[in-house]
Amino acid sequence: MCQAGEDYAGPAQREPPPVPRPGREQKCVKCAEGLPVVVIRAGDAFCRDCFKAFYVHKFRAMLGKNRLIFPGEKVLLAWSGGPSSSSMVWQVLEGLSQGSAKRLRFVPGVIYVDEGAACGQSLKDREKTLAEVKLILQNTGFPWHVVALEEVFSLPPSVLCCASQEPAGTEEAYKMAVDSFLQQQHVLGVEGYASPAQGEDQPHPSHSQEPLGMAGSPIAAQTEALSRLFSSIRTLTAKEELLQTLRTHLIVHVARTHGYGKVMTGESCTRLAIKLMTNLALGRGAFLAWDTGFSDERHGDVVLVRPMRDYTLKEVAFYNHLFGVPSVFTPAIDTKAPEKASIHRLMEAFILRLQTLFPSTVSTVYRTSEKLVKAPRDSCATGPSGPNCLLCMCTLDIDTADSATAFGAQSSSHLSQMLPAEAGMPTPPNCGAGEGQAQSCHRGVGRREDVQACIMEQLCYGCRVNMKDLPSLDPLPPYVLAEAQLRSQRAWVSREIQEYLITDDDEEEEEESRAEPGHTQPCKAIKQEGENTGIGL
Amino acid sequence: MPAPTCSSCHAARAALRRPRSGQALCGSCFCATFEAEVLHTVLAGHLLPPGAVVAVGASGGKDSTVLAHVLRELAPRLGITLHLVAVDEGIGGYRDAALEAVSSQAARWELPLTIVAYADLFGGWTMDAVARSTAGSGRSRSCCTFCGVLRRRALEEGARLVGASHIVTGHNADDMAETVLMNFLRGDAGRLARGGVLGSAGEGCALPRCRPLQFASQKEVVLYAHFRRLRYFSEECVYAPEAFRGHARDLLKRLEAARPSAVLDLVHSAERLALAPAARPPPPGTCSRCGALASHTLCQACALLDGLNRGLPRLAIGKGRRVLEDKPPLSGNPSSDPAASQGPCTCEQSRDGATLCGDGGDRAEATCVLQSDLSPTE
Numbered sequence: 001m002c003q004a005g006e007d008y009a010g011p012a013q014r015e016p017p018p019v020p021r022p023g024r025e026q027k028c029v030k031c032a033e034g035l036p037v038v039v040i041r042a043g044d045a046f047c048r049d050c051f052k053a054f055y056v057h058k059f060r061a062m063l064g065k066n067r068l069i070f071p072g073e074k075v076l077l078a079w080s081g082g083p084s085s086s087s088m089v090w091q092v093l094e095g096l097s098q099g100s101a102k103r104l105r106f107v108p109g110v111i112y113v114d115e116g117a118a119c120g121q122s123l124k125d126r127e128k129t130l131a132e133v134k135l136i137l138q139n140t141g142f143p144w145h146v147v148a149l150e151e152v153f154s155l156p157p158s159v160l161c162c163a164s165q166e167p168a169g170t171e172e173a174y175k176m177a178v179d180s181f182l183q184q185q186h187v188l189g190v191e192g193y194a195s196p197a198q199g200e201d202q203p204h205p206s207h208s209q210e211p212l213g214m215a216g217s218p219i220a221a222q223t224e225a226l227s228r229l230f231s232s233i234r235t236l237t238a239k240e241e242l243l244q245t246l247r248t249h250l251i252v253h254v255a256r257t258h259g260y261g262k263v264m265t266g267e268s269c270t271r272l273a274i275k276l277m278t279n280l281a282l283g284r285g286a287f288l289a290w291d292t293g294f295s296d297e298r299h300g301d302v303v304l305v306r307p308m309r310d311y312t313l314k315e316v317a318f319y320n321h322l323f324g325v326p327s328v329f330t331p332a333i334d335t336k337a338p339e340k341a342s343i344h345r346l347m348e349a350f351i352l353r354l355q356t357l358f359p360s361t362v363s364t365v366y367r368t369s370e371k372l373v374k375a376p377r378d379s380c381a382t383g384p385s386g387p388n389c390l391l392c393m394c395t396l397d398i399d400t401a402d403s404a405t406a407f408g409a410q411s412s413s414h415l416s417q418m419l420p421a422e423a424g425m426p427t428p429p430n431c432g433a434g435e436g437q438a439q440s441c442h443r444g445v446g447r448r449e450d451v452q453a454c455i456m457e458q459l460c461y462g463c464r465v466n467m468k469d470l471p472s473l474d475p476l477p478p479y480v481l482a483e484a485q486l487r488s489q490r491a492w493v494s495r496e497i498q499e500y501l502i503t504d505d506d507e508e509e510e511e512e513s514r515a516e517p518g519h520t521q522p523c524k525a526i527k528q529e530g531e532n533t534g535i536g537l
Numbered sequence: 538m539p540a541p542t543c544s545s546c547h548a549a550r551a552a553l554r555r556p557r558s559g560q561a562l563c564g565s566c567f568c569a570t571f572e573a574e575v576l577h578t579v580l581a582g583h584l585l586p587p588g589a590v591v592a593v594g595a596s597g598g599k600d601s602t603v604l605a606h607v608l609r610e611l612a613p614r615l616g617i618t619l620h621l622v623a624v625d626e627g628i629g630g631y632r633d634a635a636l637e638a639v640s641s642q643a644a645r646w647e648l649p650l651t652i653v654a655y656a657d658l659f660g661g662w663t664m665d666a667v668a669r670s671t672a673g674s675g676r677s678r679s680c681c682t683f684c685g686v687l688r689r690r691a692l693e694e695g696a697r698l699v700g701a702s703h704i705v706t707g708h709n710a711d712d713m714a715e716t717v718l719m720n721f722l723r724g725d726a727g728r729l730a731r732g733g734v735l736g737s738a739g740e741g742c743a744l745p746r747c748r749p750l751q752f753a754s755q756k757e758v759v760l761y762a763h764f765r766r767l768r769y770f771s772e773e774c775v776y777a778p779e780a781f782r783g784h785a786r787d788l789l790k791r792l793e794a795a796r797p798s799a800v801l802d803l804v805h806s807a808e809r810l811a812l813a814p815a816a817r818p819p820p821p822g823t824c825s826r827c828g829a830l831a832s833h834t835l836c837q838a839c840a841l842l843d844g845l846n847r848g849l850p851r852l853a854i855g856k857g858r859r860v861l862e863d864k865p866p867l868s869g870n871p872s873s874d875p876a877a878s879q880g881p882c883t884c885e886q887s888r889d890g891a892t893l894c895g896d897g898g899d900r901a902e903a904t905c906v907l908q909s910d911l912s913p914t915e
Contacts, residue, residue, distance in 0.1 A: 237796060277721060281792050281799055285717075285806025343795050350788050354722065364724035371726045375811040397809050406710075406752055406804040408581060410557075461805055465798060 030054070038318050042359075048322060055311075055319050059091045062307045063104070066294055067174045069262055069305065071105035071181035076260040077142075078251055079110050081133060081328035085266030087316050088308050090325045092264075093140055105181060106262075109143040111254055113247050117226045118149055118239075119333050129330055136326050145254055150222035152246045157483040159253045162300040162393060229475040236334060236342035238469035241282070241462075243333055245391050246477070248304075255302045263304050270313040270351075272306070273365040278347045284462035286397035289372040298393040312362060389460035390484055398461050407461060454488045455481075545570070552764075556756040556797060564764040571761050575607050575749050579615065584747040585703055587616030592701035592744075594692050595621040595642070595650075597635035600707030602642060602769040603758050604750055608705070609646055622695035622704075624688050625654035627663025631775055638770040653695040655687060659842055662687075668776060670845055681780045683841055690829065690838040696744055708748040711755040711789060714803035717810075718785040726816035729807075742823065743830040754800050 026045060028034045034047030046054060063069055077092060079085045095104035112133050116126035130146065137144040233239045255263050267275070276292045279285070290296045296304040308316070320327065334342060339349045355361045386395050398407050452473050456464055467473065473481070543551045543563035551561035562570065579585050593608065595601045608619055623639045626632050636652065643650035656663050668680040696704050720728045750758065762769060777783070792799040823829065824836035835843070 235796070277718070280717065280721065280806045281796075281803055283802035283805045285803075286809035286811065289811065340791055340795055343792060343799070346788070346791050346795055350784075350791075354784060361722060365721060368721055368724045368726055368729075371813045371816045373811050373813045405808050406801045410801060461802075465796075465802060 037322070040315060040318075051318070052323065055315065056091065056094070058310050059088075059095070059307060060104075062294075062310055066305075068295055068303065069106050070174065070177045072177075073106045073262060074258075074260045075106045075108050075262045075264055075305075076251070076255045076258075077108055077110045078263055078265045079112050079137075080266070081112065081129075081330045082266070083320050083325075083327050084268040084271065084308050084311070084313070084316050086325050086327035087311075087320055088264060088266040089140060090323075091307075093142075105178075109145065109258065109260060110137055110140060111145045111147065111251055112137065113250060114146065114148045115243065115247070115330075115333070116148075117223045118230045118243055119331055119335075120227065120230075121331065129328065132328050136328060139326070145258070147250060147254060148223075149243075149246060149250065150219065150226050152250055152477045152479070153222045153225055155249060155253055155477065155479045157479045157486065159249050159256075159479060160390060160393070160483045162298065162388060225475065225477075229477075230333075232470060232472070232475055234469045234471070236337060237282075237344065238466045239333055240342055240344050241466045245463075252299050252302045261302065263302060265304060265306055266308045267306050268308050268311045268313050268316055269366050270362050272309050272369065273362045274344075274348050274351050276365055276369050277351060278344050279462070281343050281347065282462045283465055284392075284460075287392070287394045287460070287462070288369065289374040290394060292369045293372070293374070298388075309366075387458065387487075389463055390455065390458040390480065390487070391463045392460060394460055396458075396460050398464075451481075451485075455484045458484055458487055553760060556754055556760075557801070568761060568764050571753065571757060572607055572610055574753065576611050576614065578752055579611070579747075579749050582747070584749060585615055585617050585705070589617045589703045590620065590699070590701045591617050591703050591705055592620050592622045592692070592696035592699055594704060594706040595623045595639050596707075597623070597638035597642070597770040598707075599762050599767075599769045599771060600709055600712075600750060600758055602638075602707075602767050603762050603765075604705065604707035605642065605646065605648070606765060606767055607761075608749065609648065619648055620699040620701060621648050621650045622692060622699065622701075623650060623652045624691045624695065625652055625656075626684055626688060626691075627655050627665055628775060629665055631772065632664075634772075635770040638768065641768070649699070651695050651699050653691045653698070655691060658691055658694055659687060659838075660846070662842065662845055664776070667845060670848075680776050683845075684776070686837045686841055690836075693744060693829070701744065704744050704746040706746065706748055707750055709750045709753050709755050709758050710800045710804055711786075713748075713751055713807060714800045715782055715785040715789055717803055717807040718788060719782055722785065723781070726812055727818045729810055730812040730817040742828065752801070752804065 026036055028036045028047035028050050029044055030046060030050040030053075034049060036045030037048050038051055039045045040051075040054075069075060077085070077089050079089050089110060092104065092108050096108070097103075114126060114130060114133075116123075116129070121129075133146065134144075137146070230239055230242075233242065251263055255261075272292045276288055279288055279291050284291060290298055292309075294306055294309060296306075298304075319325065334345055337345055339345050351361060351365075388394065389396055399405075455473055456467060459467060470476075541551045541561045543549050543566050544561050545566040546563065549563035549565070552564045553567060554561050555567070585591060591608065593601065593605050595605055605619070605621060608615075608617070612619060621639065621643050623636055625636060639652075640650060642648075654663075664680060664684055667683045671680055671683070692704060692706075717729070719725075761767075789800065789803075792803075796802075818832060821830050821832045824831035824839055825834050826839045827836060829836045829838070831837070831839075833840070
């Protein structure tokens with residue numbers, strides 16, 4: 001392919017270096033002793049033990065290199081039942097066990113989200129799956145939580161607020177934390193800080209879930225609301241995106257309420273490469289670093305971490321097979337969907353197909369993703385970041401002032417002149433284009449189009465495109481609508497009182513630009529008043 | 538079901554639905570909208586200041602035909618003068634037919650036309666000769682690599698000949714979307730970081746280039762050409778099937794079928810990419826031989842030609858770039874000596890006006906244009 005250092009491996013045109021087939025004469029490339037059982041990359045045959053060591057080492061190295069997980073911290077493992085997340089849970093289980101060298105030092109919990117309602121499964125199937133799930137969860141010995149996706153309907157709007165972030169740990173802070181933890185352990189002299197003891201205590205409090213309780217089935221009204229929401233979405237692409245968003249919100253909420261500071265998700269290298277390309281096609285180019293990087297701090301106090309991002313699906317599959325890692329198959333929203341049903345499916349098929357032609361595709365995309373940074377946009381490099389997207393919590397990447405861009409081209413004024421005649425056309429909302437938005441949001445908050453427009457303008461580009469596939473935003477969970485209304489009211493209020501507020505900017509502008517009378521008059525007026533009454537500035 | 542009326546003038550019968558919005562428009566309103574959008578792109582991005590002498594890269598294909606036509610319509614409003622510059626790469630059976638189309642367009646629109654030929658500029662090397670030279674050992678050719686770099690240089694030469702201040706090319710939104718997909722798939726962080734979406738401002742001695750059609754989707758370009766009854770040359774280059782861009786193009790077609798706005802979404806993503814400063818290429822200097830913009834001692838065009846002249850076409854495409862000294866050029870006779878090295882990278886995009894010549898070939902992350910091993914180590 002065309003990738004640095006790689007040759008165009010056209011079919012049957014390139015002579016691959018002879019792969020040492022694991023025969024009796026071949027030995028593991030690492031220890032040169034054992035019989036190889038698996039070939040990872042071309043030419044790398046590992047024996048069972050070396051493979052295990054290689055696999056475990058990768059996991060530890062990923063955690064150790066990034067130094068984000070402090071010892072003693074509570075970490076929530078997001079388990080979907082699939083191979084990658086099962087492997088992750090297994091790694092954590094083994095890493096915390098007594099016998100392992102250099103034990104992992106955090107306190108894990110596991111969460112499983114039951115998405116059966118969104119996928120259209122019957123209650124019976126869901127219960128069957130849940131039984132299997134619970135069996136595996138109980139065997140891990142960690143505190144576990146099983147939540148149904150329907151619970152998004154009882155989430156509070158505070159989920160969408162980026163809670164204040166604790167200061168990020170520096171190198172010294174991390175080292176200090178590790179040292180103090182080791183000291184503690186030494187003093188306690190207890191070996192059993194580890195989970196097995198905890199595991200027996202914990203299941204009881206965590207066994208009783210959220211108000212629903214897994215003993216009974218989820219509230220029928222919520223299930224119906226969820227299936228109504230998902231069946232109203234026109235395209236599978238938007239369904240998948242919304243599902244991911246809701247799932248993330250739910251997991252973050254559970255993590256917050258139970259005091260978990262980190263959430264680990266099991267996305268593998270292959271999945272992340274596909275996700276990166278998919279997000280590119282969805283218009284989320286600005287947020288790729290958050291979506292596919294190692295850590296994702298959008299939610300403030302809860303940080304999402306991706307420790308499996310170095311493993312290809314092939315390695316995960318081999319490991320799971322060789323070492324008997326339990327996993328549960330659950331149909332997802334796009335199971336058995338045809339290839340062109342959604343952008344996610346298309347991209348997955350494309351990348352996997354390209355991978356067979358050019359075996360370095362996935363690793364190339366992954367390496368490129370490592371070069372992406374979480375930078376604010378150049379134009380708004382001012383101190384406090386701009387407003388965040390309502391759904392995905394990233395800083396908005398659309399600038400209504402900047403019309404020399406793709407977004408500007410789509411919503412430019414001469415287009416809007418053509419629009420009034422066509423009321424129901426699926427054109428991009430022009431709410432972002434002018435000052436009319438303030439009045440319309442204020443005046444007719446009850447009117448449907450205005451509510452829709454108000455919500456739209458609080459979304460980033462990618463979320464806007466997704467929401468266009470919803471004919472009406474009413475079926476959305478109440479916490480989303482409530483937060484949207486809160487934000488728009490807050491914005492309206494601050495616009496009203498803006499001219500009366502004295503901010504630091506006003507003072508600077510006064511001194512610098514006395515040539516702009518119109519702009520600084522209100523400030524001058526206030527300042528004079530202040531001086532008259534003896535309140536100097 | 539009777540045809541709807543145009544939603545803009547409400548008078549004529551609607552003749553088409555815009556791919557982007559599904560709006561029903563009549564032919565003339567659509568063309569007017571199209572032109573207004575191109576005007577908006579140029580004005581909002583400050584692409585062509587008044588008084589600019591603009592060299593239009595004309596290939597005879599639909600994009601450059603539409604571009605020339607639209608700019609001609611907008612020229613009075615923008616205050617620019619146009620020259621057509623056509624490049625003759627010397628591809629038999631393809632380029633000569635295209636050039637006929639360009640000539641007849643120039644005659645019809647009364648625009649001055651200049652044709653620059655590879656054979657004249659590059660010492661007798663036509664694309665056919667390059668293809669023969671790089672063909673050897675039955676492997677796929679990397680002639681698209683050469684064509685892209687050399688054409689860009691040829692355009693620049695042509696623009697200087699006519700005294701132009703700006704170069705415009707007809708890249709549309711689909712091209713931009715394909716480019717960003719391709720650059721990710723190839724791991725070309727350097728090109729991604731250059732952010733070639735809004736055209737390059739022209740560093741050093743290079744003329745500023747821009748793409749007024751960059752937010753127009755390909756379908757709309759075709760529709761415009763149809764309604765304005767423009768004649769253009771519509772065959773595919775004979776070497777095109779081997780390019781990597783074909784994969785990206787195929788993917789884009791499917792994405793567009795799944796979601797019509799995918800093309801502009803990709804362009805938006807490309808605009809907002811944030812790459813690490815380390816990934817950006819170093820600021821370019823000038824070529825020691827021809828004085829053009831270059832990241833190394835020699836600009837990419839000179840390096841490629843050097844390789845061809847020495848009978849080692851892959852000399853400039855790969856790690857050997859590092860050791861390439863500034864040797865005096867040999868008299869260029871197309872040599873039929875096949876490449877000494879292996880592993881061509883055939884990905885080079887056939888038209889990528891955004892590339893500066895000579896991006897850093899030394900780093901492992903550099904584009905495949907420059908990287909194919911001279912030494913047979915895998």
